[in-house]
């Protein structure tokens with residue numbers, strides 16, 4: 001694809017290289033860095049005239065990433081790029097999808113406006129669709145969504161026998177049920193009440209029928225790991241073996257990974273949407289497919 005170039009925000013170079021090889025697209029030259037005072041510096045060294053640009057930027061830490069993202073897309077357009085597409089395997093700000101308390105900013109909508117103004121299209125993986133049912137409800141640019149269930153189901157098929165799936169809250173049913181359908185596994189869904197940023201209260205249905213099976217927790221995001229740890233505590237109380245914890249997005253805020261490791265867990269597995277030591281499930285084939293659809297849209 002001679003008319004397309006790939007650029008990456010810092011930290012996304014590996015994924016950019018893998019996409020470049022599979023799509024047979026060159027990687028553009030750019031310097032994106034911070035000055036000592038924290039301001040961003042962006043310089044594009046490639047000729048981008050009339051090119052379509054794939055900008056790879058997973059958005060696990062969106063606030064400091066947003067300005068370099070904006071400066072990069074804007075300078076690419078100023079230099080003559082025909083279109084700039086955001087490839088964000090993790091799309092941030094999807095969880096504050098309503099005003100839970102008076103006066104709150106609905107940041108899912110605010111963020112979608114900023115991204116829609118800056119880019120010509122979007123590819124992402126499992127955006128946290130809950131009260132918003134489709135990205136097109138808030139994003140005004142073409143968006144292509146990859147669902148992780150294919151990768152998760154394949155990994156489970158190869159690594160776990162005689163399991164049952166557990167989703168920690170009602171919204172997890174969409175991805176847990178899709179994995180269950182592929183793997184022909186039973187699943188249960190818990191009720192979750194969020195008490196604070198880090199604390200949740202869970203109600204587990206009767207799971208005694210699954211004694212002897214291996215518990216597999218599946219969620220889209222591990223942030224503080226509070227949801228996973230609370231679920232593990234419930235499994236411990238009921239005498240189940242240490243579970244496998246699977247998440248699409250390894251956000252792992254603060255020391256969440258260490259806390260989850262210290263819980264009674266067999267293994268922690270995530271998809272490669274955010275680089276992390278737990279990335280075992282590679283979604284590149286699905287992402288490349290979505291990028292190709294976006295480029296031919």
Ligand code: R5P
Nearest residue numbers: 219221222223224225226227
């Ligand atoms: C929220 O509903 C998401 O699907 C996850 O369950 C949530 O983000 C996990 O957060 P934490 O790891 O902080 O419990």
